[in-house]
Amino acid sequence: MKIPYTTEIREDTGLYNAKAGMWLFLASEAMLFGALFSAYVFLRIGAWEGEWPHGLLNVPIGAFNTLVLITSSLTVAMSWTSLKMGDLQRYRRFQFVTLFCAAAFLGIKGWEYFDKFNHYEIWLKEPVSSQEYPQLAGHFADPDQPVASVIGHIEGIGPFQTLASLQEEGESAVELHPDAFHYRLSARQQAELRKAERPSDPAVSHGADAEHASVRIDLSRIARMSAFVPRHGTFFATYFTLTGLHALHVLGGALMFAFILWPGARMWRDDPERYTNSVEVAGLFWHFVDLVWIFLFPVIYLL
Amino acid sequence: MSEISPSPISPSPIALPPALSIPAAPHAGVQQIQNEQKRYLAVYATLICGTALTVAMYYVHFEALWQTVAVALVIAAVKAACVATIFMHLWQGQRDVYRLLLFTGAFAATMFALTIYSIFSLPGTGHYLR
Numbered sequence: 001m002k003i004p005y006t007t008e009i010r011e012d013t014g015l016y017n018a019k020a021g022m023w024l025f026l027a028s029e030a031m032l033f034g035a036l037f038s039a040y041v042f043l044r045i046g047a048w049e050g051e052w053p054h055g056l057l058n059v060p061i062g063a064f065n066t067l068v069l070i071t072s073s074l075t076v077a078m079s080w081t082s083l084k085m086g087d088l089q090r091y092r093r094f095q096f097v098t099l100f101c102a103a104a105f106l107g108i109k110g111w112e113y114f115d116k117f118n119h120y121e122i123w124l125k126e127p128v129s130s131q132e133y134p135q136l137a138g139h140f141a142d143p144d145q146p147v148a149s150v151i152g153h154i155e156g157i158g159p160f161q162t163l164a165s166l167q168e169e170g171e172s173a174v175e176l177h178p179d180a181f182h183y184r185l186s187a188r189q190q191a192e193l194r195k196a197e198r199p200s201d202p203a204v205s206h207g208a209d210a211e212h213a214s215v216r217i218d219l220s221r222i223a224r225m226s227a228f229v230p231r232h233g234t235f236f237a238t239y240f241t242l243t244g245l246h247a248l249h250v251l252g253g254a255l256m257f258a259f260i261l262w263p264g265a266r267m268w269r270d271d272p273e274r275y276t277n278s279v280e281v282a283g284l285f286w287h288f289v290d291l292v293w294i295f296l297f298p299v300i301y302l303l
Numbered sequence: 304m305s306e307i308s309p310s311p312i313s314p315s316p317i318a319l320p321p322a323l324s325i326p327a328a329p330h331a332g333v334q335q336i337q338n339e340q341k342r343y344l345a346v347y348a349t350l351i352c353g354t355a356l357t358v359a360m361y362y363v364h365f366e367a368l369w370q371t372v373a374v375a376l377v378i379a380a381v382k383a384a385c386v387a388t389i390f391m392h393l394w395q396g397q398r399d400v401y402r403l404l405l406f407t408g409a410f411a412a413t414m415f416a417l418t419i420y421s422i423f424s425l426p427g428t429g430h431y432l433r
């Protein structure tokens with residue numbers, strides 16, 4: 001049985017069927033991500049000063065991942081033109097790069113996730129002052145104002161730990177390596193603190209030195225602790241939802257390209273034009289995924 | 304980038320079924336495809352510049368959040384327009400796709416407008432934008 005309009009253009013739509021179908025699907029995808037973006041905007045703008053975290057995501061890594069995805073979009077487009085020229089070998093080379101970029105993007109994203117799963121916030125029963133804990137200097141916008149929560153990596157415990165799970169394991173205290181800055185400080189405050197002159201004592205300086213000056217906190221002083229996972233708060237709930245859904249799309253697109261590249265390549269023998277069209281349609285999906293990330297990166301990482 | 308060959312496919316170094324090495328006829332003019340590839344490279348360069356600008360913006364601290372949001376979204380919109388028009392071939396004048404996107408865009412804009420409306424109408428919200 002011959003499937004109609006796999007290569008020929010329908011008069012009513014002006015497209016071959018697969019392309020029309022993909023555009024309809026992308027329209028529904030735009031609504032899906034649009035709804036999530038809308039929710040994000042609502043939550044972000046509704047948050048009071050200090051409630052929305054700043055500086056928790058690694059901007060250079062996010063920017064690098066953006067470049068990886070943009071490069072993959074280029075190689076997808078170039079692979080399609082290679083097929084239009086009848087050059088299967090060149091198409092395959094470009095698609096290998098595409099798959100490599102997809103794997104790199106997911107690998108980097110996975111590394112970022114893993115880092116967050118091992119990153120903790122501790123809410124203390126009693127606020128602490130900068131005099132008591134000079135290692136926490138980056139947590140104070142105002143040195144005279146005590147803070148009730150501290151963030152950083154905790155030595156010797158795995159991901160996803162809670163206060164209850166540590167108590168069950170018989171722990172009595174945790175060794176926290178505090179972050180250079182607390183996320184409650186705005187980007188401007190963090191920049192000003194970074195610029196400000198600090199004493200040369202590593203225990204009270206910022207940056208890498210400060211991260212090595214650990215703080216020992218007894219579990220009896222902790223009211224709550226959580227890794228940077230969705231239940232931590234609104235920011236991470238939206239962060240993991242948006243980036244997780246996007247990462248699933250990257251995975252789906254990569255699997256689609258891999259199928260077309262290997263088992264699906266038999267179509268090239270029987271119907272090269274249809275095969276070329278399948279790459280174009282899969283490419284439309286891939287470019288859409290790239291397009292979503294173009295908005296996700298500034299919204300999640302930078303604002 | 305390697306030179307574009309208008310000739311039919313050459314034998315693949317990867318193990319393929321023998322039948323797959325049958326050459327296929329090119330489907331478009333060589334010059335046309337080469338022009339298309341130049342456009343892709345130009346878009347790629349634009350996207351890289353846009354990403355660099357976006358990151359640079361992070362280190363410039365604007366007075367109000369809405370200024371930061373506006374600049375970030377304008378850069379993102381330009382980048383997205385490049386991807387949609389060139390990589391996704393929207394510049395080729397696919398009328399029915401335009402109609403579909405117009406409907407989707409109007410629907411999404413309405414949804415965003417309702418969100419923004421609710422932000423300003425509910426007590427205790429929207430303070431960042433005021």
